[in-house]
Amino acid sequence: xxxxxxxxxxxxxxxxxxxxxxxxxFGARLFGGFVGAGILMGWLLYPLPL
Amino acid sequence: MRATPADxxxxxxxxxxxxxxxxxxxGAGHVWLGRRQKGIVFLIAITLMFAFxxxxxxxxxxxxxxxxxxxxMAVADIGVGLPYFVARTAGIGAGEVVAxxxxxxxxxxxxxGLLNMLVVLDAFDIAKGRK
Numbered sequence: 053x054x055x056x057x058x059x060x061x062x063x064x065x066x067x068x069x070x071x072x073x074x075x076x077x078f079g080a081r082l083f084g085g086f087v088g089a090g091i092l093m094g095w096l097l098y099p100l101p102l
Numbered sequence: 103m104r105a106t107p108a109d110x111x112x113x114x115x116x117x118x119x120x121x122x123x124x125x126x127x128x129g130a131g132h133v134w135l136g137r138r139q140k141g142i143v144f145l146i147a148i149t150l151m152f153a154f155x156x157x158x159x160x161x162x163x164x165x166x167x168x169x170x171x172x173x174x175m176a177v178a179d180i181g182v183g184l185p186y187f188v189a190r191t192a193g194i195g196a197g198e199v200v201a202x203x204x205x206x207x208x209x210x211x212x213x214x215g216l217l218n219m220l221v222v223l224d225a226f227d228i229a230k231g232r233k
Contacts, residue, residue: 055154056151056206056209056210056213059147059148059150059151059154059210059213059214059217060213060217062143062147063143063144063147063148063217063220063221066140066143066144066147067140067220067221067224
């Protein structure tokens with residue numbers, strides 16, 4: 053999930069921002085959002101039966 | 103990023119050529135349009151993502167109209183361009199359904215193809231002079 057988030061964040065950041073600093077900031081935010089949302093979803097689904 | 107001479111609006115035939123090239127080799131359209139750094143990042147990220155998917159035992163889906171979801175996944179797979187044909191030619195991408203990483207591999211391969219389609223659309227916009 054972390055590796056997937058990294059690749060997607062890199063491509064989206066470079067795609068949507070032109071300045072390198074903006075790309076890094078947006079990419080980092082996106083990456084954190086992906087990983088955070090993944091962990092949150094994991095815990096929300098944890099009590100549910102398989 | 104500063105505007106380069108390649109940012110000028112292209113002719114229609116050139117635009118389609120750029121889109122075809124951008125699809126065939128991830129990032130090549132951006133390199134053509136003078137956005138070399140972006141192009142190189144796309145080439146590395148998308149190709150690595152696709153290779154990672156294959157390494158995780160993902161499958162290159164066949165184009166079967168009788169199974170619409172499989173056909174859609176095949177379209178997404180082909181979206182990555184040259185790496186897809188290289189993998190097909192080399193006989194990689196048969197997929198190991200019983201492997202624990204099978205679905206993860208599929209996700210990586212499909213997402214790589216879809217991301218490359220977005221990159222093609224971005225190259226189209228740049229060539230049109232919209233960005």
